[in-house]
Structure formats: structure tokens, C-alpha cells
Amino acid sequence: MSKCAIVGQAIFFLCFAASLANAGEVAVVNPKNPISTLSKDELADIYLGNAKNFPGGSSAVPLDLPEGAAGRQDFHKTVTGKNETQFKAYWAKMVFSGRGVPPKEVASDAEVKSMVAGNPNMIGYIDKSAVDGSVKVVFTAE
Numbered sequence: 001m002s003k004c005a006i007v008g009q010a011i012f013f014l015c016f017a018a019s020l021a022n023a024g025e026v027a028v029v030n031p032k033n034p035i036s037t038l039s040k041d042e043l044a045d046i047y048l049g050n051a052k053n054f055p056g057g058s059s060a061v062p063l064d065l066p067e068g069a070a071g072r073q074d075f076h077k078t079v080t081g082k083n084e085t086q087f088k089a090y091w092a093k094m095v096f097s098g099r100g101v102p103p104k105e106v107a108s109d110a111e112v113k114s115m116v117a118g119n120p121n122m123i124g125y126i127d128k129s130a131v132d133g134s135v136k137v138v139f140t141a142e
Helices: 003-021 040-047 072-079 084-096 109-117
Strands: 025-029 061-064 122-127 136-140
Touching: 025 072, 025 109, 040 061, 040 072, 040 136, 061 109, 072 084, 109 122
Parallel strands: 061 122
Antiparallel strands: 025 122, 025 136
């Protein structure tokens, strides 16, 4: 095998590994939820407490990963436009003023997936690589 072929294969595998490491976060719901897609604004409204329901009227219960969890920073920066500190401060103000309760924090992607799979009203985000038939993707960040 030529050196060029070996270098080419090495570059391919490095790019492939990098794409897996940065698969990205996707918003997921229970497959029984009638929602097929959400816009970034609709998703932000749910996570910022501006919308208590999915479009169509059913109750929306957002789940959040804990501070420092892989994917949380990217998800909130992309969807709500806030970093972790800003998101926490936003919700502190909302709670203090009596205008809302922050999304329920769960420990991991696996817990988000399990809870969403068991309740059609829940919505969460997980790494794209963790998606399986137990959840339905309704938003993918580009």
C-alpha cells in the first residue's frame, strides 16, 4: 500500500471519529406524541417557559441535562441562545418572580431517553448517536 493511500485512510478515519464525537444534540419526544417537528423558536419557548404546551395543545414537560453535562452547553447555546450561566440566571429570575419552574434535570442521555419513552408529554435532548426506536427526533441543530 502506498504512503498516499495510508495517509488518505488515516485522514478518513480521523474525520469519521471526529464526526462521531461531535454528533450533536437532537430534541426527542415519545413516538406516540403527534408532533413531527419543532422549530428552534418553538423549542426555545418550551425550554424558557414561554410555552407550556406543544403546538396542538398537549402539555410539554422539558427535561434538561445537569450543568456541565456533555451537550448541555451546545444545546442551550443553539436553541435558547444562552450559555449555562445565562440559562441558570434566567431561571433564577423566573423562579424568584413566580413566573415558572425550570426544566427538570436528569442525570444522563439514557435517563432522558427512558423518561421520554415512558411519557408522551416529555421532551428532552440527547446526543444524536443515542437515538433509537424508543424516541422520535423533532429537532436537529444544523
